[in-house]
Amino acid sequence: MRRTFWNKKPRKIVEKDDGVEIVFKKPPIYNDLCAAFNIRPVNVVYTYGDKIYNPDKLELPPEIIEHEKVHMKQQKAWMVNEDRKFTPALWWGKYLRDAKFRIDQEAKGYARQYDVICQDNHDRNQRARYLWGLASSLSGVLYNNEISHSEATKMIKKLSKY
Numbered sequence: 001m002r003r004t005f006w007n008k009k010p011r012k013i014v015e016k017d018d019g020v021e022i023v024f025k026k027p028p029i030y031n032d033l034c035a036a037f038n039i040r041p042v043n044v045v046y047t048y049g050d051k052i053y054n055p056d057k058l059e060l061p062p063e064i065i066e067h068e069k070v071h072m073k074q075q076k077a078w079m080v081n082e083d084r085k086f087t088p089a090l091w092w093g094k095y096l097r098d099a100k101f102r103i104d105q106e107a108k109g110y111a112r113q114y115d116v117i118c119q120d121n122h123d124r125n126q127r128a129r130y131l132w133g134l135a136s137s138l139s140g141v142l143y144n145n146e147i148s149h150s151e152a153t154k155m156i157k158k159l160s161k162y
């Protein structure tokens with residue numbers, strides 16, 4: 001008899017995907033986020049600086065990576081502290097406090113995600129279904145139910161190439 005490892009992949013702590021580092025840990029702002037929204041998110045990934053935090057070790061498809069890369073750019077572009085140092089904490093601070101800012105930043109991430117899906121998928125029904133799902137997320141509990149589903153749909157479509 002011997003043990004079978006055929007369905008066990010070796011678990012890596014850090015992975016690189018297209019220059020993006022993925023770590024299987026909670027992000028530095030996890031507790032702030034829980035407190036701000038009064039939730040304990042599961043199956044969520046977070047961008048903090050140039051890393052994607054993936055505490056639940058989810059498989060990340062390319063469109064999710066692209067969504068998170070939008071937040072990387074946003075965090076870099078948005079602000080430097082008094083010492084002129086980049087810190088993702090400033091972006092995150094505003095993100096958690098300012099609902100309008102949060103929705104605006106997320107809509108851009110979702111629009112990019114939708115673009116990636118549409119690049120390879122020309123089926124109108126499948127695109128519509130995917131967009132419906134994205135709008136559900138953007139208008140949902142993860143972002144504190146700030147906007148309606150139809151508002152979310154409009155925002156994503158306006159920012160998308162498709």
Ligand SMILES: [Zn+2]
Nearest residue numbers: 067071106109
């Ligand atoms: Zn996002």
